[in-house]
Amino acid sequence: xxxxxxxxxxxxxxxxxxxxxxxxxxxxxxxxxxxxxxxxxxxxxxxxxxxxxxxxxxxxxxxxxxxxxxxxxxxxxxxxxxxxxxxxxxxxxxxxxxxxxxxxxxxxxxxxxxxxxxxxxxxxxxxxxxxxxxxxxxxxxxxxxxxxxxxxxxxxxxxxxxxxxxxxxxxxxxxxxxxxxxxxxxxxxxxxxxxxxxxxxxxxxxxxxxxxxxxxxxxxxxxxxxxxxxxxxxxxxxxxxxxxxxxxxx
Ligand code: B12
Numbered sequence: 219x220x221x222x223x224x225x226x227x228x229x230x231x232x233x234x235x236x237x238x239x240x241x242x243x244x245x246x247x248x249x250x251x252x253x254x255x256x257x258x259x260x261x262x263x264x265x266x267x268x269x270x271x272x273x274x275x276x277x278x279x280x281x282x283x284x285x286x287x288x289x290x291x292x293x294x295x296x297x298x299x300x301x302x303x304x305x306x307x308x309x310x311x312x313x314x315x316x317x318x319x320x321x322x323x324x325x326x327x328x329x330x331x332x333x334x335x336x337x338x339x340x341x342x343x344x345x346x347x348x349x350x351x352x353x354x355x356x357x358x359x360x361x362x363x364x365x366x367x368x369x370x371x372x373x374x375x376x377x378x379x380x381x382x383x384x385x386x387x388x389x390x391x392x393x394x395x396x397x398x399x400x401x402x403x404x405x406x407x408x409x410x411x412x413x414x415x416x417x418x419x420x421x422x423x424x425x426x427x428x429x430x431x432x433x434x435x436x437x438x439x440x441x442x443x444x445x446x447x448x449x450x451x452x453x454x455x456x457x458x459x460x461x462x463x464x465x466x467x468x
Pocket of ligand 1: 269273275276277289290293328329330331333336372374375376378405406409424425427428
């Protein structure tokens with residue numbers, strides 16, 4: 219692994235600070251520079267620069283140095299870089315998991331949706347059909363949608379210790395409705411741990427969307443395919459070759 223140049227480090231710091239300060243324009247510019255000029259993997263930029271910046275924003279809020287309005291503008295800067303720079307790099311790969319329906323939502327009492335939206339975009343780009351129920355979703359609504367769509371995956375996002383128990387409520391309700399064993403359940407969100415997942419009887423710990431995606435695919439017996447455009451190219455080449463083996467020597 220090559221060492222980072224001073225310019226690359228400067229761009230990382232710029233992106234981090236842009237999110238902390240809520241500077242949308244700079245967040246876009248710096249994230250673009252990292253993925254385009256420095257060829258950084260978008261997952262790496264997300265996990266190692268953008269998410270830590272928002273975590274720091276949370277700490278500032280906890281310490282009373284930031285108010286809700288500050289968290290809002292930081293979230294907007296994060297969202298802009300995410301939507302304009304990072305997400306477009308995840309290639310659409312519709313064929314791979316087509317028609318596997320996922321029902322995602324943020325649980326009742328919780329309005330945080332950046333992680334859930336990100337997960338919905340990443341799963342969609344991997345070919346899943348994601349039904350996004352939005353935020354503050356009551357357990358009955360999850361169950362209703364699972365029933366209606368024969369979903370195979372349920373993603374429950376919770377960002378607060380106070381709303382995490384509502385993930386369990388959804389699982390209990392799925393059990394009561396006889397649907398629990400038909401679905402893979404992801405408990406998503408920054409505060410979620412493997413212990414919590416076991417405690418509430420979910421299947422997958424979704425505190426990292428990419429890890430959760432790999433695990434869902436493994437449970438469904440699907441090949442883990444592309445996650446970035448560049449990797450997508452490689453996988454496409456591989457699958458074209460494989461498909462073409464029967465008919466043509468290439
Ligand atoms: C931005 C933010 C806000 C924004 C949210 C904007 C939005 N549109 O979401 C606003 C300002 C609105 C907000 C409001 C509040 N917030 Co707030 N917020 C945050 C902050 C700073 C960042 C959260 C975030 O979006 N992170 C980025 C995303 C991408 O990360 P993520 O959600 O974890 O997602 C990743 C994984 O978890 C995973 N994932 C998440 N969901 C799912 C789902 C699936 C299916 C999958 C596969 C994966 C997955 O994928 C992502 C990538 O890997 C956190 C700090 C922190 N440490 O988390 C506080 C934080 C969560 N907020 C907090 C609080 C207290 C509040 C408020 C109650 C404040 C208030 N007094 O009103 C309200 C909540 C009101 C409510 N009823 O929900 C506290 C919660 C404390 C607790 N009890 O646990 C935190 C921890 C701040 C703190 N340290 O005190 N907040």
